Amino acid sequence: MLTHARIGDEGRTIDLGWKDGSRTRFHAMWLRDNALDDKTRSAGNGQRLITILDIPADTRISAASIKGDALEISFVPEQKTVSFPAAWLSANTYDRGEARRPGWTGEGTARWTKATMQNSVPRAGYPAASRDREVLRQWLSAVKAYGFAVMDDLPIESGALCKVSDLFGYIRETNYGRWFEVRAEVNPNNLAYTNLGLQAHTDNPYRDPVPTLQILSCIENTVEGGESSVVDGFAVAAALQAENPEGFRLLSSCPARFEYAGSSGVRLQAKRPMIELGPDGELICIRFNNRSLAPTVDVPFADMEAYYAAYRRFAELIEDPSFEVTFKLEAGQAFIVDNTRVMHARKAFSGTGKRWLQGCYADKDGLLSTLAAIEHGFKEAAE
CATH class of the missing domain: 3.30.2020.30 (NE0471 N-terminal domain-like)
Incomplete structure (x- = not known):
């Protein structure tokens, strides 16, 4: 060579x-x-x-x-x-001819839209993934590349979502518990527990560090509506940058503030940009959650009008159906999202029937470590 x-x-x-x-x-x-x-x-x-x-x-x-x-x-x-x-x-070469443009993503990151993903949602069956390392490798690789995947054939029982996290790592426990229930409640302390639709969002932006993975598992779903949807925040950010470079710069350089105080003894706050770039300009995180957004006080007066215009346009693009992939979870199905990248949403559902989901958080480093270990093992076996 x-x-x-x-x-x-x-x-x-x-x-x-x-x-x-x-x-x-x-x-x-x-x-x-x-x-x-x-x-x-x-x-x-x-x-x-x-x-x-x-x-x-x-x-x-x-x-x-x-x-x-x-x-x-x-x-x-x-x-x-x-x-x-x-x-x-x-x-390991670092001698590159040209500096990377802010907002770049690595070769292993595949941006997607409805047109490219709606009919090819990555998925695997739990029984196969739990016993076949190649099936698990493909599923973990999809989460790494696309930021989400579906898992079928889970036991229809409370706590089954833990079996998903056990495939690659550990649950990250929070003030919501080891896992949390997602179903309609009377006088809930979080909008996720109503039958209202939820705008596409990332979870817990008021935490630092933010949970990097979220798993949602379905135990029962007999309601009308209530479809889940996902949006690739990296694809939306790239669209915003192409359309409005200055707006992209403002959302990626000025911090937003997020907070949560919905239960006794809990006061969570974080200050991070909606679009976070690494020091070398790599796109590393999206934080978008209108319910948790606190007053923005870190943008100069001269830039605030343009900042809000960029925020509005970012929200419009996130709501654009061309970016949205939808699916309805049935009992025994779950999906995982990279909470630093992929926003998830829920359509409103009727008051008849039952919709019972459970959610938990996990950490992406465990998933990436397990994937790398499997790939390394396969490589050694091939040699």
């Missing part, structure tokens, strides 16, 4: 050439810090065994050579030689 390795800047950098004609550069300090030898990293878990202060500040590359599918580098003043697989260098 590698065609040349040229040391530059008095050993501070190295320029690598590849068979496809591309070139990438690396810094000596970065390479030394990321060395793969057993003196630098634990062979058992890959954790570093040294700190940045253990690396000489004047580290340089004294020699470099291509040996098969690897690059061998010698560092001074340590007099240390380390080998880097070419595939590893290619996978």
Whole structure:
């Protein structure tokens, strides 16, 4: 894969050439810090065994050579030689020609709309997912890529949603309990417990950190209406950015405030933007919940009118049917949403019949870890 390795800047950098004609550069300090030898990293878990202060500040590359599918580098003043697989260098390159545009998403994130997703909702049966790692891998991979998925054939019993979270991680308990009931109540303390329709929203934006996954499981559903729907917040944010770049900038740079005080002894508050970007401009989180929005006081007076116009347009796009995917949960079905990305909603339903759902929260790191472990196991088996 590698065609040349040229040391530059008095050993501070190295320029690598590849068979496809591309070139990438690396810094000596970065390479030394990321060395793969057993003196630098634990062979058992890959954790570093040294700190940045253990690396000489004047580290340089004294020699470099291509040996098969690897690059061998010698560092001074340590007099240390380390080998880097070419595939590893290619996978970890940071020498990009152009800066990414704010709002970018990784290759593993697939944005979607009604047109692309309504007839291809990702789903799996619980019995198969619980015994077949390939079925589970496909289902977890769908959650990672699309931000939601449906699970069929769960036991029709209270607490069955825990079986979904047990497939990949742990329930995140909150003031609502280990799980919570979602059905009509008299004088409820939360609109989710009525038969009213709910606008597409993310849950609990008043928490910091926000729960990253939500599971909703159906035990009984004999009402008219009450369909569930999901909206890809990343796709909506991209549409807003294309239409109104300044509005996107305001919603992603000015914090909103959210709060909840619906039950005794609970006062939750958070200050985060509706559209959150990472330091490098990556789109990482959507927070949208009109019920929990507190007064916005962190936007300059000169920008408030434009901010509210952007907020209104964002809400209009979220309500646009072209972004909405709908389905009706039957008893023994559940769906999971990435609560940092996918908004969920519910249509109003009649007072006749019964609609009993249960919900809980979980953490995305557990899901991603389980998925990565399965994929790693499959890769090792193939090798």
